């Protein structure tokens with residue numbers, strides 16, 4: 301049966317979408333042929349629905365003593381707790397949609413769901429602590445101040461397709477619990493999986509606190525920004541969309557940004573590295589969820605003394621990975637939800653090969669209609685597109701280096717600065733390197749691949765990789781401001 305998502309949530313009401321322009325979309329395979337299949341349809345909303353949603357959020361925030369921002373902490377917690385309890389009952393259905401819509405394997409889909417539920421419970425606990433610690437009296441120079449954290453206003457929240465639940469909720473949940481109101485637009489691949497949660501949102505929060513619309517950014521999100529009612533743009537995705545949306549706001553100075561953007565995380569494998577460990581970590585680092593993670597390792601720097609051995613063993617391990625549908629046992633490579641992705645990855649391969657690289661694994665580049673088998677490319681140079689672009693898919697560029705200064709210089713020149721993985725044993729070499737690396741990126745992973753979690757750790761980046769910091773702890777602060785009431789001793 302076709303799955304048609306036609307309910308959207310505005311001002312506490314589940315509305316039926318009756319627009320003419322509903323887009324049928326196709327994504328992962330549901331057949332043995334691994335060919336894209338039509339799953340159903342999703343609405344493409346426009347200005348009318350965008351404005352309806354932002355006006356509802358604005359009203360819920362600003363109507364005199366807005367019910368939500370001034371609600372007692374314990375009552376806001378009650379709403380959030382009720383939401384997460386209802387959400388837990390949707391596990392099976394949401395996991396099914398994660399597999400169908402974005403092609404995430406069964407195990408990873410279950411992990412994403414469970415991680416999100418845990419994230420919400422942990423946020424509630426951290427929020428209680430934050431409220432206890434931040435609501436205090438300060439006295440200085442005859443002035444008494446009662447300090448507490450307050451919300452910022454209406455948040456426009458745009459989630460990514462690769463973690464449509466976990467990463468999106470890492471924006472949505474802290475924004476809500478701090479007393480902000482939200483307009484949320486899921487990514488195109490990630491609309492169906494919100495359906496089982498719509499009722500839970502509607503039942504748990506007062507009208508207008510959370511509003512959910514669907515469609516293309518330029519059609520539904522632009523009018524929301526142009527309305528001037530948005531206080532925070534919270535987006536995980538690409539900088540092009542983030543910049544375009546910021547530019548629409550009539551008063552950019554009033555806009556707070558919380559952005560998770562592109563990255564090109566390198567792994568640096570030193571000559572004395574434990575090769576088994578480095579290869580194992582680089583396999584998951586480069587190719588888990590087909591490389592469609594902002595935290596994926598997107599370029600490998602291997603010391604020239606070990607590059608031959610590394611390449612041979614790494615390439616063999618890549619070829620041993622099993623491709624199939626997400627629900628099949630033992631599968632780690634799955635169909636790609638973005639229609640144009642296999643062709644894009646092929647372009648990167650062709651470009652690199654035409655400039656002197658080789659595909660060093662046997663299966664590299666094998667095609668099915670909605671997949672391309674990971675290609676390992678060596679040697680890479682700076683003229684190649686795969687060196688310069690965030691591939692966000694199954695292609696792995698490898699460079700060799702003689703002097704550690706070579707990868708360090710490349711990282712210093714890069715537009716990105718999220719994380720790095722460093723593999724080596726000699727602490728005398730590693731220790732000074734760490735001091736340099738932490739000033740180039742925000743997280744150095746020793747003898748392990750890059751990752752966002754555990755969710756209590758700060759998740760951010762330098763340069764074009766991020767604005768603001770996410771983690772359970774940091775996000776509560778990012779979505780709020782310290783306010784205080786002052787009185788004089790007299």
Ligand code: G3H
Pocket residue numbers: 462463467592593594595750751752753
């Ligand atoms: O796309 C970027 C995600 O934040 C990656 O998260 O490291 O938990 O897979 P992860």
